[in-house]
Amino acid sequence: MRSVPPVPRGVQVVAHRGASAHRAEHTLAAYLLALEQGADGLECDVRLSRDGHLVCVHDRRVDRTSDGRGVVSALPLSRLSEWDYGHWHDELPDSADDLVRQRVAVPSAQRPHRGLLTLDALLALLVDAASPVRLFVETKHPTRYGGLVEAKLVAMLARYGLARPASREESPVVVMSFSSRAVRRVREHAPNLPTVLLLARLSSARGDGSLPPWADITGPGVHLLRRNPGYVARAAERGHATYCWTVDDPADVALCQRLGVRYLATNAPAATRSALTDR
Ligand code: G3P
Numbered sequence: 001m002r003s004v005p006p007v008p009r010g011v012q013v014v015a016h017r018g019a020s021a022h023r024a025e026h027t028l029a030a031y032l033l034a035l036e037q038g039a040d041g042l043e044c045d046v047r048l049s050r051d052g053h054l055v056c057v058h059d060r061r062v063d064r065t066s067d068g069r070g071v072v073s074a075l076p077l078s079r080l081s082e083w084d085y086g087h088w089h090d091e092l093p094d095s096a097d098d099l100v101r102q103r104v105a106v107p108s109a110q111r112p113h114r115g116l117l118t119l120d121a122l123l124a125l126l127v128d129a130a131s132p133v134r135l136f137v138e139t140k141h142p143t144r145y146g147g148l149v150e151a152k153l154v155a156m157l158a159r160y161g162l163a164r165p166a167s168r169e170e171s172p173v174v175v176m177s178f179s180s181r182a183v184r185r186v187r188e189h190a191p192n193l194p195t196v197l198l199l200a201r202l203s204s205a206r207g208d209g210s211l212p213p214w215a216d217i218t219g220p221g222v223h224l225l226r227r228n229p230g231y232v233a234r235a236a237e238r239g240h241a242t243y244c245w246t247v248d249d250p251a252d253v254a255l256c257q258r259l260g261v262r263y264l265a266t267n268a269p270a271a272t273r274s275a276l277t278d279r
């Protein structure tokens, strides 16, 4: 296995569910386009299938993003893999499958550019990437799976030699969750993996920029920064870099850059990159 390239410095553009403005989210086609567009990082959501496989699906059910129906955690990988996860978004030519096959070995999917993406396949893409790229993995749904998703995630990262980076700053993988409990579990399983605590609101406990000791990076939604522009500086004073989601509007890109946000999660990596000034 090739070694993972070093992590880039400066403001980092993170492709949210891949280049999901242009390709169906969480498909290999979306991640390959993100790499083509020069993303510094890739974001993905992971859930457990019934038989314990980590799959990249955002919703509890597959209904919105595939032509199948059902709850991810109630279905085995074999069944989840039967469906098409790209038809609802874009029509790519069949040659897109050949392009994917050239980059990643995807044994089961008939149409790999729009098949179900497993975390295993995404890690293979990361390890094979020609230029440095960082993976931001968000665990869903921490209470439903009772900690299993974090344990499985760390075990899979260990198989790729990614669970014990020399330091958190150099780690090619970052683990994120809206659940403080889930982030804590990751820290317990893999102390050197950097962690993001995602925030959908600034509670009284978090508004001052503080985080629990098991979280390194703060992850507010961009809606929070529009209303609380001083938050990024307060977090920085406490030693926490900011990861902001989801930053597609050029006005939000400018705001984040002005405030000193380090990681911009965006559905359109190329547009966000070009909206950054003097990068
Ligand atoms: O990158 C974090 C962001 O993805 C959190 O929200 O709902 O898109 O997973 P969501």
Ligand code: CA
Binding pocket: 043, 044, 045, 138
């Ligand atoms: Ca996410």
